[in-house]
Amino acid sequence: MSEQKEDLFKPVGEAAAEIEDENMADQGQANDGVKLTGAQDAMGHPVQEIESLCMNCGKNGTTRLLLTSIPYFREIIIMSFDCPHCGFKNCEIQPASQIQEKGSRYVLKVECREDFNRQVIKSETATCKFVELDIEIPAKRGQLTTVEGLLSEMIDDLSQDQDMRKSIDENLYKKIDDFIQKVKSYINCEPNTIPVTFVLDDPAGNSWIEYKPGEPQHKWSHTQYVRTDEQNVQVGIITRDQLEQRRQEQLKQLANRERNPSESVKVGSANPQFLSDATDIENFNNEVQTFRASCPSCTQECETHMKPVNIPHFKEVIIMSTVCDHCGYKSNEVKTGGAIPDKGRRITLYCDDAADLSRDILKSETCSMVIPELHLDIQEGTLGGRFTTLEGLLRQVYEELESRIFTQTSDSMDEATKARWVEFFAKLKEAIAGKVKFTVVMEDPLAGSYIQNVYAPDPDPNMTIEDYERTKEQNEDLGLSDIKVE
Incomplete structure (x- = not known):
């Protein structure tokens, strides 16, 4: 990313210097019609002028361009247009970088x-x-x-x-x-x-x-x-025609699979790897690894910390954390390793003791969680991947709902709705304090979630684990229907 920025902006400064030399020879007019106004921003980026067509009257006006950078963000192009004939004016900005990944x-x-x-x-x-x-x-x-x-x-x-x-x-x-x-x-x-x-x-x-x-x-x-x-x-990444063509192809593939179920493919990998780099890292399993990368918010260099953790009687997961000192961006997530399993998994835990709140829990990005007694339903993708305790997960749910939804919208709620929210938060507080019994149901179509079994290796009398066949809709949503492994 930094190399792309230098390729984009450094030649502009060099071109500006060349234009300035030419301006001294031909009274400020370059061969390509671009002129320097003599003004510049605090970082020395020059303001340029170019003659352009007025879309209001059809005559020529003047467009001024400034390539500059915003602290804690990225480079942008500021443009303003002024037509001396009809008085039309306009100003806007354009990003000087590519469309972001997300x-x-x-x-x-x-x-x-x-x-x-x-x-x-x-x-x-x-x-x-x-x-x-x-x-x-x-x-x-x-x-x-x-x-x-x-x-x-x-x-x-x-x-x-x-x-x-x-x-x-x-x-x-x-x-x-x-x-x-x-x-x-x-x-x-x-x-x-x-x-x-x-x-x-x-x-x-x-x-x-x-x-x-x-x-x-x-x-x-x-x-x-x-x-x-x-x-x-x-x-503008794809056109409407390309989108419709892609949907038609997906419908044809789905129809072919329904007509020929024997052609289903096996999804998975016999040799899963956590690192694309095959080099040997010293004490990889015992130390927190740190590497530098570009911040997805401001594109400045920041540190990402990574630590593999082996969860007993489950699998190895990778905990990743990113903090940017420049713009304050924070991110943490948990990634599970290994091949994609053939079946999804449903875990049901009955919490009848306050000690159950201290159980370790891994909730992947594809996992949904339901607690019927609390009327709590967390959909897939909510909260992202988390490795914490059951109490920590419930506290995060409470804080997110209370600060981002209830506090922001309570003034517009009617009394009945507000009363239901207050009752919900009261029950959730009691559950966090271990004062009520409740049932946790976690359903993960990729079987990448986990609740600690305190009786391991023996079965937990309060927990049941079921493997189930994924539906066609789940395979479509997870992108598994189009995967072909030979």
């Missing part, structure tokens, strides 16, 4: 007036949402702005046609005016208006909300996710 989702808790001044980079594929205001700004042109700037621009757009609305539909005019006043009250931080939850979601991964080192974890968070096929079409 999409990004930022959440900022706006708790004071200063938080409205946070810088925001919104790419042309990103959507913005203000949860308490029930506002969603759709994907459009890229912007370098602030949180307040996004709201102010929306107010300006709504206010433009208010005079016309007043003469045509006064009722609609009043509703929009009330909404504008409500948004302004939030910007001014009037009583009972903050905190506000601001969510920035970009499937291309090229958007960003300013991070301030050392602030509480609940205030700013960044998560990454795997794009869907529809989002890949949105960011």
Whole structure:
């Protein structure tokens, strides 16, 4: 990544120097039509001008370009256009880097007036949402702005046609005016208006909300996710025709398997490896290994720690942790090794003693967990891969639901809904304290999850383990239907 950035930006500086020399010879005009304005940013990146077509009047205007970098983020291109003939103006930003491997989702808790001044980079594929205001700004042109700037621009757009609305539909005019006043009250931080939850979601991964080192974890968070096929079409990785063609091929393959079930393939590997590197690492099983890589958030160099752990009577897993000192990005996950099993696994544990809460538990990314007595249902992918204790997992569930859902949306809930949430949290607290008995059911189609058997190697009287055949839908979701092993 760093080599790509140098290839992208270093030649620009060299080209700028060449253009500057040519400008001295021909009064500021280069052969390719690019001129230097003489202005530059704090890092010395020059502002360039180029003549371009105005899409409003069809005559030529001037586009100014600045290739610069945002601290704790990455390089961007800032563009502004001005037409002297019709007065049309426009400004936007474009990422100077490739589409990221995963999409990004930022959440900022706006708790004071200063938080409205946070810088925001919104790419042309990103959507913005203000949860308490029930506002969603759709994907459009890229912007370098602030949180307040996004709201102010929306107010300006709504206010433009208010005079016309007043003469045509006064009722609609009043509703929009009330909404504008409500948004302004939030910007001014009037009583009972903050905190506000601001969510920035970009499937291309090229958007960003300013991070301030050392602030509480609940205030700013960044998560990454795997794009869907529809989002890949949105960011331009594949076309709509390619997506439809892929779906048709998948339907044909599924139909062929249904007609010829004997052609099913065996999934797995006889020689699983945890490292692509075959070199011998000293004390690999006893020490925490550290390697440096690029941060997926700001692309700066950061450290990733890795430690293999052998879980008795189960298998070896790899615990990985990444912390970026530049932007505050944090990530931890657990990866299981070995071949993909032929069957899924369902583990049921009846917890009738507080000591059961101290059992080790490994929940993989593909595992779902249900506790009927607590009305708790955790779907696949939620919380990612975790190796902790049963108590630690329940505490994390409590903290995530309480801080990210209940606290942020409780003001908009009716009394009945709020009462159900309060009752749910009370039962969950009792379970964490070991005061109630409950049943944990973990279902993993890849059989990569585990609950400690305290009676090992003897069977646990309170735990049952069942292996089951995966459904066709599960194989499709896990990408196993298209795997061919010869």
